[in-house]
Amino acid sequence: MSRFEYWPGWLFYTPVVAWWVLLGLRHGDFSLPSAANPRISTGGLCGESKSSILDQAGPQARAWIAPYTVFRTGAGDVPRALAQLRVAGLELPLVVKPDIGCNGTGVRLVQDEDRLAETLAAFPRDVDLVLQELIAHEGEAGVFYVRRPGEEHGRITSLTHKQAPILVGDGRSTLRDLIMADPRTRLVPHLYMPRLHDRLESVPGAGVAIRLVFAGNHCKGSIFLNGNADITAALTTCIESIVSDIPDFHFGRIDLRYRSLAALRRGEDFRIIEINGVGSEATHIWDASTTLRDAYRVQFEHYREAFEIGAEMRARGHGSSGVLAMLRDWRKQRRLMASYPLND
Known part of the structure; x- marks a missing residue:
């Protein structure tokens, strides 16, 4: 059954939620995966700030990240934004996206000042936005990385190529x-x-x-292709050198844009546009050729890994967020996302 990519979310994710509940009962903590990345709010499960994750990158990792600045909407949006862009060394065109959100909601390509004014006005007041350099490379991919605490080396468990229809x-x-x-x-x-x-x-x-569509998200209409055949030792070594410069990051997806597939396989010539924690998924399952059985196998294996990493981090003294904090952040994220404009 490969048409599950068109199912409503509640239908596809019901078994995944049931698996999560089972794992929570087994480990005695439904929010345990939030301890997998203890320096990220809820481990990156929900409601986390995108910029706060990027801000943790050391100099080696930052060299691979597309430059960005965080702008708070309010009075005099456009002149303040332009002044902030100058200070940050950024210029139009660029990408504007909410600092808290997911699934590409509110992501916009801003080519000029008129579009900047229109975009900033479309967001509610007192909301943080990430203004990020536009990486013009045609290739876009999601690379899922997992490393157990104490392991010297991690692994790439999923690679997804993203294409706009x-x-x-x-x-x-x-x-x-x-x-x-x-x-x-x-x-x-x-x-x-x-x-x-x-x-x-x-x-x-x-x-x-x-x-x-501009936003590289399946639920917004992008086409996802299984790129696991393009996972190489060189790419794994490069991703690991980046992630090792982000403290206590063990589980999540790195979204990037690359110049060519050959360069990506060599671990060269790409820029990171976002880093996601335990709330992300191995998106290659949304390739139309994936069977429902394989999709659930991948989902179950990854979330089992998230719980087990969380358990190991708990044993090292890192606490989980707790269910109430997790629900609070999820509700905040949902409320914010409902106020965002349509994405490009």
Whole structure:
């Protein structure tokens, strides 16, 4: 059963939640995975600040991270943002994303000052945003890394290539018609049409390519491909050298953009755009060729690993966040995400 990628989230994740509850009962702590990355709020399970994770990077790791600054919305957004960008050595175009959030919600590509003004005004006041350098490399990937406490070396357990769906105009069909004619996009038109509502009746010229989404997230319409065959010793060594410069990071996904697949396999010429903790998943399961059995096997194995790492860190004196704190941060994240504008 490979069409589970189009199932509603509650249906697919019900067995995963049940597995989490079983592991929590076994270990005596439903929030135990939050101890796997003890320097990250809830271990990166939910409600964590994206910038606070990147801020922990030492000089070696920081050299691989796309430069960023954190901006708080409020009065005089645009002049303050432009001044802050100058101080940070950043310039347009750039990527704007919420500091607290997930699944690409609110992520926008800002090309000029008009778009910057429109984007900042679309967010609520007193919200932290990450303004990050646009990495123009076409390749985007999610690399999942796991290392047990005390182990000298960790491992990459998943690599996912992310592609934006691109439709090509024929000079006759509207964008709406193109979306509904494509064998993939017609299955999830609700992921594309709201953000393209003002263009749906336009007729793209023959041969004109239309990129439907910017944010590299499956639930926002990007296409995920299993890249596990591209995990190499060189890439693993490079990722490990980066992660080892982030204190007490044992479990999570590194999202990056790369210039070429050959360079990525060599562990070269890529930039990190985000680092996620225990709330992330091995996203190669969303490749259309993955069977439901394999998807659940991967999910169960990774979360079992998260609990076991958490247990090892607990034995070393690191406490978990606790269920109430975990729920509080989850509710805060949900409330914030509901207030964010549509992503690009």
